[in-house]
Amino acid sequence: MALGRWTRRIAAGLLLGTTATPLAAQTPEPPIWVVEDENSTIYMIGTVHMMRDGVDWESPQLAEILEKADSVWLELDSFEPPADLSGLIMTSGMSPDRPLSSLLNEEEMAGLQIILDEHGVPLESFDGLRPWYAYLQISALMLVEAGFDPAGGIDMHIKARADELGTPVEGFETFEDQFETLSGMDEAVQLDVLRQTIIEYEDAKTELVGELESWIDGDLSTLERETAEIAEELEGFYDVLFVERNHGFVDGIEDILAGEGTTLVAVGLGHYVGPDSIPEILEERGYTVERR
Structure with a gap:
């Protein structure tokens, strides 16, 4: 089932598993899409929000585009958290009156307990989270365990290069927009995603190497199947x-x-x-969209 793997992609884009198998010995060829009119050219690429070294x-080709781009558009223009992040979390990520222990069954709570125990996180500190925020936190724990760097995403690399x-x-x-989108999902949908995140926690750490290799080689067939x-x-x-x-x-x-001008647009690969994709x-x- 693709759901558990997809939740990781929501939290961190397309992820790399923990295998030590070398990735993409040949020149990388991730897809680039192009749309243009008389005086504007837009290059579009997918990003991975976390990556291993x-x-x-x-x-x-991407390096050349960055050199000639007049502007760069990302999902967020800054990766600095907003000053009111704590307030956002309290208002949209917490629900102490509906704790997870009242929403998940005993087996699901036991699975959550195992994950949190592995990372030294008390269940009591997690129980008051809303389901959407809980599955993002669990995904972050998994990523750190698998060696991912929250500061190593492709979008961060592109912004740093553009700044240079x-x-x-x-x-x-904005951060606020993304919080609103996630927290606005129906609770039943949030719970489905959280349940699959718990169930597939271990498998998700090793399943996605093939997807990343395919993407680097320009092959999106695996991702297209999972999207369907x-x-x-x-x-x-999916709609939200x-x-x-x-x-x-x-x-x-x-x-x-x-x-007018040349623009690079870089948002999550999915x-x-x-x-219902951007192209x-x-x-x-x-519009006519060309894939290169």
Whole structure:
């Protein structure tokens, strides 16, 4: 079932497992999509929000695009947490009146207890979290255990490179927007994702190497299959996290096209595959999208 693996992708983009198998000995060729009009060219790439050291993912083509881009658009224009982050967590991530222990069954709570015990996290400190925030925290624990660096994401690399070049960086969303999106999901949907996160915690650490290798090689077939599965199995989750946000990203891309110059758009890889993807929505709106 793809759901458990997909929750990791929500928390951290497409992830790399823990195997020591070398990744992509040849020149990296992750997909790049292009849409343009008379005076604007937009290059679009997928990002991985966390990455382990030593993975060669940047293609020569992307390096060239960064050199000539007049602007860069990411999901967020800054990775510094907002000053009111604690307030956001309290208002949208906590629910002490509906603790997880009242929402999960005994087997699910036992699985959660095992995960937290492995990391020295008291269950009492977790019980008051809303389900959406709990599964993000569990995913973060898994990533740290698997050797991922929260500061090593592709989007962070792109922003750092753009800053070095003096290229303006803009964001389609804010931290507040993303908190609102996640916390606004129906509780039943949040619980389904949390349950699968608990069930597939161990397997998720080793299952995604093939997906990353395929992406680096320019092959999105595995991700496309899993996107179709999640759209069918958890429609509400898919609609909120992907369909609605993809339309928002495309609205922003159209605004960029109304101007001029060369722009790099870099958002999570999952937004570029499937029938409701950014490229598909652009084509539905009359644009020609080329994949390179």
